[in-house]
Every structure is written in structure tokens, then in C-alpha cells.
Amino acid sequence: MDAAAQPYDAIVLGAGAAGMMCALTAGQRGLRVLLIDHGDAPGRKILISGGGRCNFTNLHTAPDRYLSANPHFAKSALGRYSPQDFLTLIERHGIAWHEKTLGQLFCDGSARQIVDLLMQECAEAGVTLLLGHPVAAIAQRDGLFHVTRNGIDLAARALVLATGGPAIPKLGATGFAYDVARQFGLSVVQPRPALVPFTLGAEEALFQSLSGVATEVEVHWQKTRFREAALFTHKGLSGPAMLQISSYWQHRTPIAVDFAPDAAPGWLVEHKQRQPRGAVRRVLASGLPARLAEVLAERLGLDGELGTITDKRLRAAEAQLARWPFQPNGTEGFAKAEVTAGGIATRELSSRTMMATRVPGLYAIGECVDVTGWLGGYNFQWAWASGWAAGQALAEAHGAGPSPQTMT
Structure with missing residues (x-):
């Protein structure tokens, strides 16, 4: 059947984690759903995540692990679609998984398994998928949303924005969702790189x-x-700790690093009492990489034997090692950011349905919304939860009624 022959119940823009979850959820409830992506393949960000094994959720998911202008916004969706709900789907498809650290769950095999799962669920739900061409225009008239793509007008009663943010542009990421949101009068919290290395x-x-x-x-x-x-790094600071704090950091402010988080007060003085002829860099190297220990000792100006250094200077060194100041001059930007912070303002959306309160039938989900999770599977869980919430809401709006899960 021609994709433009008759209006769809919903058009979902963006075949990433949130978009596919929304499409399959609405399709399973009997809706005619069209899923569109400008790329040649779905789930591109899923495929590179978790070192190619997809850190698909986190067991410790909670609203306080998300950043938003409204810290309460994510509670409804996260509360109704949990990590265990996605695990149930994973296990139904026979995908082996493991917990790495801090509640982070990964596929034993490839992230491709997650994309294949979502695509299979979409296909079984009757979702129509169109890839490889960008959307040229969007309009609303006669009670329908009209999407122009590849010279063809496609219409639907509802439109879902799931195109993410501008993080990782080499994968085709753009701020398209923000442009559409503004077109319909929705406000946007200034997008910025998050989970990103410092320079x-x-x-x-x-x-x-x-x-x-x-x-x-x-x-x-x-x-x-x-x-x-x-x-x-050759540019600055990275690794999980730095990516995490980068989401909170504001330009022209310092961060502080504790290089000895397990050390008790007076630890350098105690080393001096036990080993007065020991070198500071060797003491530091007992808990830190040797090259780092040398640099820290040099910066502290403590390159001699412990016995030659006063207790006062050693205590001052302990204090500096516990809150070593760094003044980043920036980050590596959207090119290296794992996600985008900011986005479509949550005050414009219903936290239960993800629909724009002033534009009936327009929904926004996933990364394009001003909800950003910690590193470690939290952003995928937001994608699953917000996509599921919108898919359920679409079905309810078309008279399908709540699913059994929404009643629990």
C-alpha cells in the first residue's frame, strides 16, 4: 500500500531508541504507525553504545539521576516503565546480558541484538519504516500533521518528535526536533554537550x-x-568521573579532584613517621600510576625525602590532593558528547503522555526533551520509558484504552 494513501494514526520522526519503542508500543495497540528516519539504517547510536555492547539500562534508575529544569518531570514515565520491564523484553528475545558495575547492564554479545529486537517488534506490530531521506517540511492543517518527505505528503493524526539532539553529529545527529518544536510555539532549554570530555x-x-x-x-x-x-587525554580530562560531572559543570568554574579518596586524615604524616627516608612520589605511587605520582609530587614541590618535610607542609599537600583544582577552558563539544542536555522544555509537555499541552497530537520523547541521565544506561532507560509512555498515550487517544501494564 502507498505510504501516502491515507492518514496514519501517528508519524514518529526518528528511528532511535525512543522512536522505535514508541512506534512498536503504539503499533501493538492496533495503531497505524509510520516511523521515519533520515539515515539509511535505524538505531545508529544504539550500535556504538557501550563499546558496541549497548549499556541498555541501569538497575539503579531513579528520577534523581536525571538533570532537567523540572527534576520531577521524569518520575511518571520512569515509574511506569522500569529497567525490569525492558529486561523482560530482552529475555523474551533470548538476549544474554550481564551487569558490569554500578547497576550497568550490557549485552553479552552485540548491540546489534538490541536494534534487531526493536525492529522485529516494530515489524510484528505492523509499523511502516521509511529510511534514507530527510523531512523537508512539517505543517498542521485540517486536523492532521503533514510531513513532506522525498516529495511525498504524509499525514497523520499525531506527530512524535524522537530525533534526539545534536550530540555525535557524525551519526547524523541534528537539532531538528528543536526547530519543529519552535515552529509549533514550544520553548527550548538551551542545548549543551553532556557526558563530554573537558579541555x-x-x-x-x-x-x-x-x-x-x-x-x-x-x-x-x-x-x-x-x-x-x-x-x-592529550586535550584534557575524560573517563567516567569527568563525563559525569561535565553534565553539571558550568563554564568558567573550577572542578576539584580527590586523588586519594580512601586516605585517612594525616596519612602523609603517618608515612613520614614510618618511612622518613621514603620519597613523596613513591608514597603517592603506592596508590596512583607512577607517572601521575611524579607529576603531582612535582606540582606540590615535594620531591625530597619525607623526613625533610615539615608536618605542616605534608598536611597542606594532603588537603591539595583531596581537592586538586582544575579549571577547564571548555569541553570537546557535541562531536564527543555522548548526549545532549537541555532540549524541548518539560513545562510544555505532559509528564504522563509526553504530549505538548498546547498542541494536541504533538509529542516529544527521548533525548530531544530536557531530561538527561547519568552515564551508565540511564539515558537508554529514559528513551524506553518516554517512548513507551507516548506509545500508550497515542493508543489511549485513539480509543485503544490502557494496556494491562498501565493498570498495575
Whole structure:
């Protein structure tokens, strides 16, 4: 049947995690759904995630692990579609998985399994998929949303924005969803790179010489802190700890790094008492990579034997090692950001249905909304949950009624 022959119940723009989840959920409820993506294949971001194994959710998912202008917005969707709900789907398809650390769940095999799962579910739900051409125009008239693609007018009673944000442009990521949102009068919280490496200025060149060195730290920005690995790069700072704090960081503000998060107060003085002839860099190297220990000792100006250094100076060194200041001059931007923070303002949307409160029939889900999760599967869980919520709402709006799961 010609895709443009008659109006669809819904057109979903974006065949990523959120878009496919929304499409298959609505399709399973009997709706005629058209799923469109400008790329040649669906799920491109899924395929590269988790080192190719897709960190598809996190067991510790909770609303307080998401950033948004409205910290309560994500509660409804996350509460109604949980990590266990997605695990049930994973296991029904026979996909083996494992927990890595901190509640992060990965496929034992390839991320391709997740894309194949979603595509199979879409196909079984009767979803029509169109790939390989961008949308040229969107309009609303006669009670329908009209999408012009490849010279063809496609119409539907509802339109779902699931095209993500501009993070990782090499995968085709753009700010298209924001343009459409503004076209319909919705406000957008300024998008910015999140889960992104920091860059350091010339004054930190000594640390840039440590490119490739990693160690566990606790990083602080104001009252926010994360304890995970940090990685020095030729441009600055990366690794899970730095990616996490980058989502909170504001330009022209410092971050602080605790290089000895397990050390008790007075630990350097105690080392001095036990080993007065020991070198500071060797003491540091007992818990840190040797190259990093040397740089820290040099920066501290403590390159002699412990016995020759006063207790006062050692305590001052302990304090600096516990809150070592770094002043990033920026980040590596959307090109290296794992996700986009900001996006379509949550005050414009219903937290239960994901529909625009002032534009009936227009929905926004996933990364294009101002909801950004921590590193470690949280953003995928938001994609599944928001996509499921919108898919259910679409069905209810067309008289299908709530599914049994929404009644629990």
C-alpha cells in the first residue's frame, strides 16, 4: 500500500531508541504507525553504545539521576516503565546480558541484538519504516500533521518528535526536533554537550603529558560529586568521573579532584613517621600510576625525602590532593558528547503522555526533551520509558484504552 494513501494514526520522526519503542508500543495497540528516519539504517547510536555492547539500562534508575529544569518531570514515565520491564523484553528475545558495575547492564554479545529486537517488534506490530531521506517540511492543517518527505505528503493524526539532539553529529545527529518544536510555539532549554570530555588550557600542559593515564578519583563540582575513573587525554580530562560531572559543570568554574579518596586524615604524616627516608612520589605511587605520582609530587614541590618535610607542609599537600583544582577552558563539544542536555522544555509537555499541552497530537520523547541521565544506561532507560509512555498515550487517544501494564 502507498505510504501516502491515507492518514496514519501517528508519524514518529526518528528511528532511535525512543522512536522505535514508541512506534512498536503504539503499533501493538492496533495503531497505524509510520516511523521515519533520515539515515539509511535505524538505531545508529544504539550500535556504538557501550563499546558496541549497548549499556541498555541501569538497575539503579531513579528520577534523581536525571538533570532537567523540572527534576520531577521524569518520575511518571520512569515509574511506569522500569529497567525490569525492558529486561523482560530482552529475555523474551533470548538476549544474554550481564551487569558490569554500578547497576550497568550490557549485552553479552552485540548491540546489534538490541536494534534487531526493536525492529522485529516494530515489524510484528505492523509499523511502516521509511529510511534514507530527510523531512523537508512539517505543517498542521485540517486536523492532521503533514510531513513532506522525498516529495511525498504524509499525514497523520499525531506527530512524535524522537530525533534526539545534536550530540555525535557524525551519526547524523541534528537539532531538528528543536526547530519543529519552535515552529509549533514550544520553548527550548538551551542545548549543551553532556557526558563530554573537558579541555584544559596551556597552564595545565604538565597534566596533558599524562595522556592515557587513568586512575580512580572522586570529582567535585559545587555539591555534586562522582567517584569513578578519570582519564588524562592529550586535550584534557575524560573517563567516567569527568563525563559525569561535565553534565553539571558550568563554564568558567573550577572542578576539584580527590586523588586519594580512601586516605585517612594525616596519612602523609603517618608515612613520614614510618618511612622518613621514603620519597613523596613513591608514597603517592603506592596508590596512583607512577607517572601521575611524579607529576603531582612535582606540582606540590615535594620531591625530597619525607623526613625533610615539615608536618605542616605534608598536611597542606594532603588537603591539595583531596581537592586538586582544575579549571577547564571548555569541553570537546557535541562531536564527543555522548548526549545532549537541555532540549524541548518539560513545562510544555505532559509528564504522563509526553504530549505538548498546547498542541494536541504533538509529542516529544527521548533525548530531544530536557531530561538527561547519568552515564551508565540511564539515558537508554529514559528513551524506553518516554517512548513507551507516548506509545500508550497515542493508543489511549485513539480509543485503544490502557494496556494491562498501565493498570498495575
